[in-house]
Amino acid sequence: MSRESKKEKAERLYAFLLMFYPQGYRYAFGSQMLQTFRDHYTDVVESGQQAEGRFWFGVVSDEARGILREQCAVLKESTNMKTPGLGKASSLGLCLV
Structure with missing residues (x-):
C-alpha cells in the first residue's frame, strides 16, 4: 500500500472515530481534531518515530476516553x-466512575 493511501x-478511520463524539462537540472541534491527527500522523508514523500499531493504540485509547468524557x-x-429518572440515574452512574 502506498504511503499516501x-x-x-x-x-478516514480517525474521522469515523470522531463520529462517536456528541454532535455539538464535533461541530466545534472536529476539523481541528482532524488536522491535529494529520499532523501527528505525519510527524510520528511517516517519519518512522513510532510503529503504526503503537500509534493507533495511543490514538484509540485517547479517543475512547475523550468520547466517554464528552x-x-x-x-x-x-x-x-430534567428530573432524573431511574434510567438516567443509572446511566449517570456510569459517568461518575
Whole structure:
C-alpha cells in the first residue's frame, strides 16, 4: 500500500472515530481534531518515530476516553435540565466512575 493511501485510510478511520463524539462537540472541534491527527500522523508514523500499531493504540485509547468524557458531559447536562429518572440515574452512574 502506498504511503499516501495509508495516510488517507488513517484519516478516514480517525474521522469515523470522531463520529462517536456528541454532535455539538464535533461541530466545534472536529476539523481541528482532524488536522491535529494529520499532523501527528505525519510527524510520528511517516517519519518512522513510532510503529503504526503503537500509534493507533495511543490514538484509540485517547479517543475512547475523550468520547466517554464528552458523552457523559452531555448526559449530565441533559439530566440537570430534567428530573432524573431511574434510567438516567443509572446511566449517570456510569459517568461518575
